[in-house]
Amino acid sequence: MSALQPPAQRIWWNQPVERAELMWIGIALVWCLIMFFMMPFWHVFGNQNYSGEAYRTTPEQFSAKVEEMVEQYTVRHETARNYPVVQPPAGSDIYLLARLWEWYPILELKAGETYRLNMSSMDWQHGLSIQPININSQVLPGYQKVLTITPTEPGEYALVCNEYCGVLHHAMLGKIYVTE
Amino acid sequence: MSDQFRICPRSGLALHKPAETLIKANAVAAVVFLLVGGALGLLVALTRWPAVQILGPETFYQALTGHGVVTLLVWVIFFEVAVLYFCSSVLLRCRLATPKIGWVAFALMMIGAATTAVAILQGGSSVMFTSYVPMPAAPHFYLGLILFAVGALLACFIFLGTLVIAKEEKTYEGSLPLVTFGALTAAIIAIFTIASGAVILVPTFLWSIGYISEIDPLMYRVIWWAMGHSSQQINVAAMVSVWYAIAALVFGAKPLSEKVSRGAFLLYILFICIASAHHLLVDPGLGTEWKIFNTSYAMYLAVLASMIHGLTVPGAIEVAQREKGLDNGLFEWLRKAPWGNPIFSGMFISLVGFGFLGGISGVVMGAEQINFLIHNTIYVPGHFHGTVALGTTLAFMAITYWLVPVLFRREIFLPKLAQWQPYLFGIGTALSAFFMMGAGTVGVSRRHWDMAFAGSAVEWDYPGVAYTMMALNGVSAVIAVLGGAAFVIVIVGTILFGKKIEEPSEYKAAQPSVLARPQDTGGHGNVGVAGFTAPGTFVLALVLLVVFVVYYFINYGYLATVWHFS
Numbered sequence: 117m118s119a120l121q122p123p124a125q126r127i128w129w130n131q132p133v134e135r136a137e138l139m140w141i142g143i144a145l146v147w148c149l150i151m152f153f154m155m156p157f158w159h160v161f162g163n164q165n166y167s168g169e170a171y172r173t174t175p176e177q178f179s180a181k182v183e184e185m186v187e188q189y190t191v192r193h194e195t196a197r198n199y200p201v202v203q204p205p206a207g208s209d210i211y212l213l214a215r216l217w218e219w220y221p222i223l224e225l226k227a228g229e230t231y232r233l234n235m236s237s238m239d240w241q242h243g244l245s246i247q248p249i250n251i252n253s254q255v256l257p258g259y260q261k262v263l264t265i266t267p268t269e270p271g272e273y274a275l276v277c278n279e280y281c282g283v284l285h286h287a288m289l290g291k292i293y294v295t296e
Numbered sequence: 297m298s299d300q301f302r303i304c305p306r307s308g309l310a311l312h313k314p315a316e317t318l319i320k321a322n323a324v325a326a327v328v329f330l331l332v333g334g335a336l337g338l339l340v341a342l343t344r345w346p347a348v349q350i351l352g353p354e355t356f357y358q359a360l361t362g363h364g365v366v367t368l369l370v371w372v373i374f375f376e377v378a379v380l381y382f383c384s385s386v387l388l389r390c391r392l393a394t395p396k397i398g399w400v401a402f403a404l405m406m407i408g409a410a411t412t413a414v415a416i417l418q419g420g421s422s423v424m425f426t427s428y429v430p431m432p433a434a435p436h437f438y439l440g441l442i443l444f445a446v447g448a449l450l451a452c453f454i455f456l457g458t459l460v461i462a463k464e465e466k467t468y469e470g471s472l473p474l475v476t477f478g479a480l481t482a483a484i485i486a487i488f489t490i491a492s493g494a495v496i497l498v499p500t501f502l503w504s505i506g507y508i509s510e511i512d513p514l515m516y517r518v519i520w521w522a523m524g525h526s527s528q529q530i531n532v533a534a535m536v537s538v539w540y541a542i543a544a545l546v547f548g549a550k551p552l553s554e555k556v557s558r559g560a561f562l563l564y565i566l567f568i569c570i571a572s573a574h575h576l577l578v579d580p581g582l583g584t585e586w587k588i589f590n591t592s593y594a595m596y597l598a599v600l601a602s603m604i605h606g607l608t609v610p611g612a613i614e615v616a617q618r619e620k621g622l623d624n625g626l627f628e629w630l631r632k633a634p635w636g637n638p639i640f641s642g643m644f645i646s647l648v649g650f651g652f653l654g655g656i657s658g659v660v661m662g663a664e665q666i667n668f669l670i671h672n673t674i675y676v677p678g679h680f681h682g683t684v685a686l687g688t689t690l691a692f693m694a695i696t697y698w699l700v701p702v703l704f705r706r707e708i709f710l711p712k713l714a715q716w717q718p719y720l721f722g723i724g725t726a727l728s729a730f731f732m733m734g735a736g737t738v739g740v741s742r743r744h745w746d747m748a749f750a751g752s753a754v755e756w757d758y759p760g761v762a763y764t765m766m767a768l769n770g771v772s773a774v775i776a777v778l779g780g781a782a783f784v785i786v787i788v789g790t791i792l793f794g795k796k797i798e799e800p801s802e803y804k805a806a807q808p809s810v811l812a813r814p815q816d817t818g819g820h821g822n823v824g825v826a827g828f829t830a831p832g833t834f835v836l837a838l839v840l841l842v843v844f845v846v847y848y849f850i851n852y853g854y855l856a857t858v859w860h861f862s
Binding site (some may be wrong): 137163263277280288 | 403431469526544551577579582827828830837862
């Protein structure tokens with residue numbers, strides 16, 4: 117009688133179950149249920165969630181919103197590409213645009229304030245990876261994703277693209293400043 | 297009909313000639329593709345080693361696309377087709393259904409793999425294994441995948457057909473053996489996988505030739521992952537079947553109880569495929585309830601299944617060893633196991649590695665919120681090298697050491713090298729998976745040519761420890777590739793130069809004897825400690841659980857310290 121042969125009993129269902137198996141199934145099932153309920157628990161009591169808020173958009177609609185924000189709230193320009201650094205008011209809708217191969221614009225936020233971060237892609241799929249806190253998300257073309265964020269610590273944060281987007285993918289790097 | 301069977305003089309298994317030839321062809325094709333995939337993997341790892349960076353960006357993304365397609369799809373599926381034919385025709389002592397269609401399936405898979413390979417080599421299809429739209433690949437990239445999948449689907453039907461014949465012609469008594477039951481699980485998941493693949497790849501192919509104007513990127517992701525992740529669940533089911541088979545072949549181990557092991561396979565069929573949702577946890581446009589239910593494989597019932605197999609496979613080995621007299625203490629059965637036999641050592645390293653590295657990391661990163669810390673970092677390839685390379689690939693290597701002498705009637709070539717091979721490959725792959733997870737934990741991105749961001753307008757540096765981890769990953773990958781090369785040398789060497797096995801085994805045009813139900817010996821003898829027949833395994837399982845629980849909450853603990861978002 118081995119796993120390569122048919123079960124010894126014609127009705128194998130009647131074969132008794134080992135004690136270790138029963139105990140292990142019980143323990144493992146409890147752990148599985150704890151892990152399951154941890155996710156809704158964190159939605160209620162945790163501070164790091166994504167509600168799923170998203171809208172249909174087009175590259176034209178979305179870039180118009182971005183330009184509107186850039187025109188109103190740009191405070192200076194940075195880097196060789198002259199990226200605008202935008203300081204939008206706390207509580208407002210802020211926009212981050214992903215395209216080959218840049219994040220646009222640079223955002224300057226206040227620690228402890230809450231913003232509605234709108235993201236979309238102009239072309240292919242991109243991945244938003246905020247470093248060094250290592251929070252990662254997905255940005256798709258045609259979808260405007262809204263993540264309500266509250267940066268807690270002041271500092272300079274890098275936006276790495278972590279969804280492969282072509283040959284200069286590795287050079288797609290953006291920035292968020294968080295000030296006191 | 298000139299059905300021809302021979303009886304393997306060592307194992308007593310009945311080999312149907314057309315099945316035997318098909319198993320050989322598929323297994324050899326698999327090993328050849330493993331060689332290609334491994335070589336590409338070496339190039340990828342050496343490029344991601346910052347001080348080496350052997351390839352430029354274009355060739356790197358080309359090699360990475362090739363590595364993904366060849367190893368995640370072509371190598372494992374060719375081998376799984378061999379496993380399916382083996383578990384039906386050979387184990388059930390039955391003729392294989394429609395061997396001619398088996399050759400059509402083989403040809404389609406070959407042509408498909410070659411077509412996609414050509415597309416990748418031509419350079420216009422460096423879109424990664426996932427080929428997310430709207431990034432385009434050449435039409436024949438998708439066409440090759442479709443042809444390959446059609447071939448694999450035919451093979452699944454041949455497997456099912458053979459089960460029908462075996463039942464009809466009463467080649468076995470009672471119910472299917474557990475290993476065949478596991479293979480049936482793999483085949484059912486494979487059919488679901490291939491159907492999902494057709495639903496998304498056929499329209500994508502039509503889009504690539506201009507017949508369809510647009511493929512929605514979110515829809516693509518939802519359906520593609522029903523194929524992309526489920527295809528890895530075929531591997532899990534096939535790998536677990538191979539574990540049970542090796543436990544039976546090396547130790548004569550019998551399942552602790554048929555009901556539990558079969559029930560666990562049933563849980564795979566019911567729940568494992570929905571888990572592809574864990575690739576979509578940060579996608580816009582999908583509801584929270586949908587994400588939570590699906591990422592948890594319906595309250596983790598498929599994880600429960602893997603945890604059960606994690607106990608019952610080594611548990612069966614422990615009982616078999618104790619019944620042979622190795623009944624002292626908790627771990628005598630394990631200490632005195634045949635560690636020099638690559639069939640056993642490969643299987644056991646695969647089991648432990650899959651559980652501790654691949655399994656724990658996979659479930660933890662699939663928790664909806666922990667996924668924020670891991671999504672698309674190099675932690676993800678770290679995880680699936682723990683499952684597919686360390687788990688599935690090593691288990692398949694282990695059973696190959698048993699399969700090749702049976703099929704090719706030759707002794708293993710360079711047995712000393714074969715003895716070392718599972719350790720070389722296993723330790724190299726385990727370390728590589730571990731360092732990738734470490735680098736991912738500090739934020740290093742997957743599918744990324746240069747972690748120093750050469751040519752970017754914005755400046756930013758990963759911490760030094762990230763560079764160290766990626767270098768250590770490179771070193772570990774070299775060890776793993778040496779282990780993989782040793783496997784190919786031993787297997788190809790055995791087929792070409794192995795000493796011929798002298799014991800006669802003639803083909804006869806007769807039906808072999810029926811696969812009989814064994815005598816019911818009732819229970820597992822008077823072995824074990826404190827009423828447990830497998831106490832050592834139970835302790836090991838508890839160790840796994842403690843590591844699992846601690847690691848899970850460490851991740852939530854870290855997550856609680858970062859920015860707030862909702």
